Structure formats: C-alpha cells, structure tokens
Amino acid sequence: QVQLQESGPGLVKPSETLSLTCTVSSYSISSGYYWGWIRQPPGKGLEWIGSISHGGSTYYNPSLNSRVTISVDTSKNQFSLKLGSVTAADTAVYYCARQAGGYCGGDCYAYYFDYWGQGTLVTVSS
Amino acid sequence: QSVLTQPPSVSAAPGQKVTMSCSGSSSNIGKNYVSWYQQLPGAVPKLLIYDNNKRPSGIPDRFSGSKSGTSATLGITGLQTGDEADYYCGTWDSSLSVVVFGGGTKLTVL
Numbered sequence: 001q002v003q004l005q006e007s008g009p010g011l012v013k014p015s016e017t018l019s020l021t022c023t024v025s026s027y028s029i030s031s032g033y034y035w036g037w038i039r040q041p042p043g044k045g046l047e048w049i050g051s052i053s054h055g056g057s058t059y060y061n062p063s064l065n066s067r068v069t070i071s072v073d074t075s076k077n078q079f080s081l082k083l084g085s086v087t088a089a090d091t092a093v094y095y096c097a098r099q100a101g102g103y104c105g106g107d108c109y110a111y112y113f114d115y116w117g118q119g120t121l122v123t124v125s126s
Numbered sequence: 127q128s129v130l131t132q133p134p135s136v137s138a139a140p141g142q143k144v145t146m147s148c149s150g151s152s153s154n155i156g157k158n159y160v161s162w163y164q165q166l167p168g169a170v171p172k173l174l175i176y177d178n179n180k181r182p183s184g185i186p187d188r189f190s191g192s193k194s195g196t197s198a199t200l201g202i203t204g205l206q207t208g209d210e211a212d213y214y215c216g217t218w219d220s221s222l223s224v225v226v227f228g229g230g231t232k233l234t235v236l
Contacts, residue, residue: 036225038171045128046163046171046214048225061224101159101176109218110159111225112176119170 002027004096004117012090012124018083022096022117023076029054030074034099036113037070037081039092047092051099052079086124093119129154130215130228137234142205146231148198148215154226158218160198162191165212165230174213175200207235 008020022035029035036051050060052070060068064083072079083090096117101110131149138144148160162175173182175191178198190201198215215228 045230046216046227048227051225059223062222063224095170101161104159104177107157107220108159109157109220110177111218112159112161112173112216113163113171114173114176114182116170116172 002098002115004098004115006094006096006117006120008120008122010121010123012086012122013126014087014124015085018081018086018090018094018122018124020081020094020096020120020122021078022080023078024098025077027098028074029072029077029079034111035072035079036097036099038095038097038113039090040095040119041089041092049081049083049094088124091122091124093121095119128229129219129222129226130217132213132215132228132231134229135232135234137236138205139236140205140207143201143203144205144233145199145201146213146233148200148228150196150198150217150226152196153221154196154217154219155193155198156196157220160191160193160215160217162189162198162200163214163216164209165214166208167211169211171214202233205235209233210235 003025034051037049067084069082097113098115104110163171178193179191212230
C-alpha cells in the first residue's frame with residue numbers, strides 16, 4: 001500500500017514562502033508516475049497546484065505558475081512544494097498525492113489521484 | 127467558480143439510489159476521462175471512479191460512473207448513512223492545461 005505523508009510549517013507569514021515535503025513509503029518514486037500537490041481552503045473545494053514526474057518534469061496550475069516550484073529527491077523518496085509570496089488566500093489543507101493515468105489516445109488524457117497523504121493545514125497569518 | 131459544475135447538494139433515503147452530475151465543456155469532459163472522489167467529513171479525498179467508469183480495488187459496485195458528451199454522472203445505489211460525504215469530479219482541461227475539479231456535491235442520506 002503506497003503511503004504519502006506531508007510535512008512542513010503549519011504557519012507562514014504573509015509574503016513569505018510556503019515549503020512542504022511529501023515522503024512516499026512502500027513505493028519508489030523512481031519507478032514512475034507523476035506526483036502532485038492539491039490544496040483545499042477551509043470549507044471549499046479542491047484545487048490542483050501542480051505535478052512532477054520521477055524524472056523531474058513539471059507542470060503547474062497557470063493560476064499559480066509564477067509562484068510555484070515543485071521538486072523531487074529520488075534518493076530520499078520525497079517531493080516538495082514551494083509557494084512564494086503567500087497571502088491569506090493561500091490558507092488551506094495541502095495534500096500530496098500520486099497521479100496515475102496518462103495519455104488515452106487521440107486528444108484524450110486520463111489523470112487521476114489514487115493515493116493521498118493525510119493533508120496538512122497551512123495558515124498564512126502574521 | 128469551478129470549471130466543472132456540480133450541484134451543491136443532493137439527498138435521498140437509505141436504500142435508495144442517487145445520481146449526481148458534473149457538467150463541463152468540450153475542452154475537459156468532452157475530450158478527457160473523468161474521475162470521482164469521496165470526501166467523508168474531516169477525511170482525505172478517496173478515489174471512487176477513474177477513467178469515467180472504472181472502480182479501484184475495494185470500491186463496492188454500488189458506485190458507478192458514466193459520461194456522455196460534456197457531462198459525467200456518479201451513481202450510488204443502496205444508499206447508506208456512511209455514504210454521507212462531499213463528492214468531487216475531476217478531469218484534465220486541454221485548453222487550460224490544468225487538472226480541474228468540480229465544486230463538490232454534498233450528499234445527505236435522510
């Protein structure tokens with residue numbers, strides 16, 4: 001059973017950088033898949049932040065693109081999220097997840113998240 | 127406002143069947159596969175359906191998914207009080223180049 005666990009500060013000051021790490025167990029990131037970050041503001045829905053492949057290829061949500069960096073450390077079986085210039089609007093539960101699926105023919109893509117971390121609440125406040 | 131539109135809430139009695147919709151466009155649902163997630167109160171989202179209508183191991187066949195055109199539907203039969211949760215649809219949007227989710231539907235089992 002693949003397990004993911006987020007770690008990082010639960011409180012970040014406005015204008016600073018939010019940094020989180022996801023540690024993966026029972027599966028080697030080097031073996032494949034993309035690995036993603038998703039967040040959920042309190043009482044609201046899910047928002048995809050971005051994903052990274054085991055080889056380091058990344059793609060980000062354009063709405064956050066200029067502030068987001070996702071990196072992978074296969075030696076530690078971890079991947080990380082950095083979100084810069086945070087505001088109160090970035091307060092959310094942040095989940096890491098394994099992204100499965102892929103190209104399904106023609107113009108079709110089938111992306112979904114099959115394993116999720118427990119989530120970590122990050123509050124942006126001074 | 128979400129790219130995918132879901133009704134805010136649905137309700138049904140125990141033992142009954144319920145369906146909930148997820149409406150999109152030609153650049154997302156119309157072109158790509160849909161997944162569905164169940165989020166029980168205070169819990170982590172859980173994959174229910176992927177590739178429009180496939181169930182991961184361990185998901186009972188009471189849960190089903192379908193897609194037609196630019197809309198997708200999640201069906202749940204034999205409703206149980208334990209099914210009370212928020213349900214989210216998700217897919218890839220080829221125009222925006224982003225994974226998109228619906229705003230979620232809250233299921234109440236009366």
